Amino acid sequence: MASNIAVTELDFATIKQNIKTFLRGQSEFTDFDFDGSAISVLIDALAYAAHITAVQANMSFNEIFLDSATLRNSVISRAKELNYLPRSETAAQATVNMVVADVNDPSSINVPKGTKFSSTIDNETYIFSTVTDQVLARVTAGNYAGDVTVYQGEYQQSTFTVTSIIDGVIQNKFVIQDTNIDTRFLTVDIEDTKGASSFSWVITDDITDVSSASLTFYLQEVENEHFEIYFGAGLIGKQPVVGNYITTDYLVTAGVDGNLVNNFTLISTISSNEVNYTPNLFTVTTVDKSFGGRARESIAEIKVMAPKYYETQGRAVTVDDYKVIMLKQFPEIETLSVWGGEEEIPAQFGKVFISVKPIYGTTFPPTTLDEMEIYMQRKNIVGVTSEIVSPQLIYVNIISVVKFDGQSTTQTEGQIRSLIQTTMFDYIDNQSEVFDQGIDFSPTISKIDTIHDSIESNITAFSLSHKFIPSTTVNNDYQFDYANVIDPSSVVSTWAGVDTTTAWELKDDGLGILHIYKDGILFLSNAGGVDYAGGIINLSNFLPDVATNTTFSLTVSPISNDLLSRRRALLVAGDMTGINVYDSSKVGGSFEAILFNDLTDAQKAALGL
Amino acid sequence: MAIKKARIFSDIDFDFLPHPVTGDIVRKYDETAIKKSIINLILTKPYERPFQPKLGSQVYGLLFEPVSHSTLTAMEETVKQAIDNYEPRADVISVTIEDNIVYNGVTILIWFHVFNSPQPIDLTIFLERVR
Numbered sequence: 001m002a003s004n005i006a007v008t009e010l011d012f013a014t015i016k017q018n019i020k021t022f023l024r025g026q027s028e029f030t031d032f033d034f035d036g037s038a039i040s041v042l043i044d045a046l047a048y049a050a051h052i053t054a055v056q057a058n059m060s061f062n063e064i065f066l067d068s069a070t071l072r073n074s075v076i077s078r079a080k081e082l083n084y085l086p087r088s089e090t091a092a093q094a095t096v097n098m099v100v101a102d103v104n105d106p107s108s109i110n111v112p113k114g115t116k117f118s119s120t121i122d123n124e125t126y127i128f129s130t131v132t133d134q135v136l137a138r139v140t141a142g143n144y145a146g147d148v149t150v151y152q153g154e155y156q157q158s159t160f161t162v163t164s165i166i167d168g169v170i171q172n173k174f175v176i177q178d179t180n181i182d183t184r185f186l187t188v189d190i191e192d193t194k195g196a197s198s199f200s201w202v203i204t205d206d207i208t209d210v211s212s213a214s215l216t217f218y219l220q221e222v223e224n225e226h227f228e229i230y231f232g233a234g235l236i237g238k239q240p241v242v243g244n245y246i247t248t249d250y251l252v253t254a255g256v257d258g259n260l261v262n263n264f265t266l267i268s269t270i271s272s273n274e275v276n277y278t279p280n281l282f283t284v285t286t287v288d289k290s291f292g293g294r295a296r297e298s299i300a301e302i303k304v305m306a307p308k309y310y311e312t313q314g315r316a317v318t319v320d321d322y323k324v325i326m327l328k329q330f331p332e333i334e335t336l337s338v339w340g341g342e343e344e345i346p347a348q349f350g351k352v353f354i355s356v357k358p359i360y361g362t363t364f365p366p367t368t369l370d371e372m373e374i375y376m377q378r379k380n381i382v383g384v385t386s387e388i389v390s391p392q393l394i395y396v397n398i399i400s401v402v403k404f405d406g407q408s409t410t411q412t413e414g415q416i417r418s419l420i421q422t423t424m425f426d427y428i429d430n431q432s433e434v435f436d437q438g439i440d441f442s443p444t445i446s447k448i449d450t451i452h453d454s455i456e457s458n459i460t461a462f463s464l465s466h467k468f469i470p471s472t473t474v475n476n477d478y479q480f481d482y483a484n485v486i487d488p489s490s491v492v493s494t495w496a497g498v499d500t501t502t503a504w505e506l507k508d509d510g511l512g513i514l515h516i517y518k519d520g521i522l523f524l525s526n527a528g529g530v531d532y533a534g535g536i537i538n539l540s541n542f543l544p545d546v547a548t549n550t551t552f553s554l555t556v557s558p559i560s561n562d563l564l565s566r567r568r569a570l571l572v573a574g575d576m577t578g579i580n581v582y583d584s585s586k587v588g589g590s591f592e593a594i595l596f597n598d599l600t601d602a603q604k605a606a607l608g609l
Numbered sequence: 610m611a612i613k614k615a616r617i618f619s620d621i622d623f624d625f626l627p628h629p630v631t632g633d634i635v636r637k638y639d640e641t642a643i644k645k646s647i648i649n650l651i652l653t654k655p656y657e658r659p660f661q662p663k664l665g666s667q668v669y670g671l672l673f674e675p676v677s678h679s680t681l682t683a684m685e686e687t688v689k690q691a692i693d694n695y696e697p698r699a700d701v702i703s704v705t706i707e708d709n710i711v712y713n714g715v716t717i718l719i720w721f722h723v724f725n726s727p728q729p730i731d732l733t734i735f736l737e738r739v740r
Contacts, residue, residue: 031642041623
């Protein structure tokens with residue numbers, strides 16, 4: 001009889017075949033190949049049992065390791081070993097400006113935590129709440145105004161009573177039954193007995209500052225996406241005792257659905273200074289529409305973030321440490337870039353710069369940047385400070401002459417041009433808006449060729465622009481990082497004077513000096529410098545003759561076809577009006593007309609024509 | 610001297626009875642083994658055996674249908690198909706099914722011969738409802 005049987009298979013058919021192969025080594029029972037035979041029935045039963053056991057063992061062992069676990073409960077359990085708390089649903093935040101008058105003329109008006117606003121988008125009404133007490137300052141006698149930050153969601157409450165402690169271990173489970181809570185705004189208050197005065201306990205994920213008497217609680221995700229609070233057992237935090245009454249307040253949010261909401265209406269009556277202010281007394285205007293709402297952390301995200309977070313050991317040393325800590329603490333960040341001050345121009349040693357971009361929009365409000373900076377001060381190592389900066393947007397413009405066959409389509413030149421411009425804007429938009437992510441040239445020109453069947457070829461180049469609003473009252477210095485080597489003699493910016501008739505132009509001379517021309521005549525011979533290799537432009541003492549709040553566009557051509565991004569530079573889709581088309585089927589063609597009439601000299605130069 | 614006939618097919622007996630002399634489990638050989646195999650196939654319902662949903666016959670279900678000519682014909686067909694598809698040792702000559710009103714059941718009479726053997730073999734199975 002055969003002595004070996006393969007035991008490593010998982011599927012029924014292979015296991016059955018292995019058993020048959022094993023039986024071929026004996027002569028007592030020969031009918032195993034015939035499905036109706038009794039021994040075939042026994043083989044089926046054996047193979048089925050082996051299959052079930054093998055699959056169960058395989059799945060069980062998969063769930064043991066973070067890399068291979070597929071069930072959320074298993075993944076969060078493994079992450080718990082790395083002291084990693086998965087991100088909960090994250091409420092979108094918005095900023096509104098509130099204005100109110102009060103003849104009593106108090107020094108300020110308090111907008112308490114939990115004040116509610118509503119807004120409707122796509123026929124869905126969303127409630128936003130304040131998560132802290134905020135103050136409307138006295139602007140003039142009897143008039144009050146201020147920006148108030150609100151978060152999407154409503155406060156809910158769960159209460160628990162400690163009823164049993166055995167061998168020093170609380171037998172009760174304090175599981176919050178609402179699943180869509182934003183744990184950032186979870187508060188825990190404990191009364192000795194229900195109705196007694198309460199004490200606020202604080203959450204911690206760092207036990208180094210915790211003593212056995214600290215009023216500290218811990219949070220963990222448990223089954224079915226619920227969160228559970230627990231305590232330090234009198235070792236790493238004070239232990240509640242039997243009879244203690246625990247009150248948890250938390251924000252229940254719609255997460256990502258709460259983004260891009262504006263037009264808020266106050267729906268709470270505000271009590272301040274013993275005066276009740278009804279909602280109709282307030283004028284509420286939107287300062288920043290809502291952004292930053294996110295879904296709870298997915299299994300895939302946890303698998304990536306948990307080991308990385310463990311690597312940081314609660315302090316920021318490497319670039320990855322900064323990234324992981326920031327992403328963990330501020331889930332409203334979509335992408336960020338971290339670099340040392342030694343890379344800055346001029347170098348700033350002992351500093352770490354962090355540039356952040358929110359999920360919606362390109363910049364955070366200054367108050368949020370301040371919050372981030374304060375948080376990171378606790379994570380820096382000695383001798384290093386961090387600075388949070390907004391991204392510097394580099395607009396990617398496309399200059400292109402596209403040849404198409406007008407005989408093969410019913411679309412007009414204008415329609416084809418519009419189609420290409422729209423498509424390429426979306427294409428650049430999707431390719432960029434992530435730090436350290438460039439745009440490759442070859443896929444871009446290929447993309448243009450595939451936009452419409454009638455398109456035959458294209459000649460294309462990129463240009464890069466910085467946009468800024470210069471002061472019209474004070475001489476200022478400006479520095480712009482293009483993150484790419486600049487082609488000499490390609491820097492250009494044009495604007496109209498305050499009188500609207502004077503034509504101003506800023507250009508470089510190809511030797512690194514910027515000149516300003518007025519109506520084509522040199523006006524200022526040194527307005528700044530260009531570091532072509534470094535991709536940096538400096539404007540010195542710039543005070544243009546221009547209407548207030550005019551947006552300037554300073555455009556350059558990169559030497560390389562492929563575009564790079566670095567540090568705070570963020571490539572975004574820019575001007576697509578440089579895309580022109582001509583119909584190759586027209587006799588004589590209009591190509592020359594486009595070249596000499598529709599394109600500027602800078603565009604022709606960019607295309608090498 | 611008697612010549613012992615070579616046994617080609619051997620199978621376990623589903624009754625799992627011990628041999629009265631050796632104590633080993635009793636085996637079925639050749640023609641008997643094939644007959645038991647055919648009975649097993651006929652009494653196996655589709656989806657009964659794991660991962661082999663088509664194995665078996667529809668006879669069980671048809672026993673609960675009104676006894677009519679069409680039902681009996683369908684039973685004959687499903688029995689023949691089961692043997693053709695899953696018992697390659699048997700070449701079916703005929704399948705006849707008769708209703709037995711007296712004993713409240715049906716009688717299945719199968720004539721077949723084993724491949725490479727010209728001798729026709731008959732197999733009679735009586736099926737009755739047990740509930």
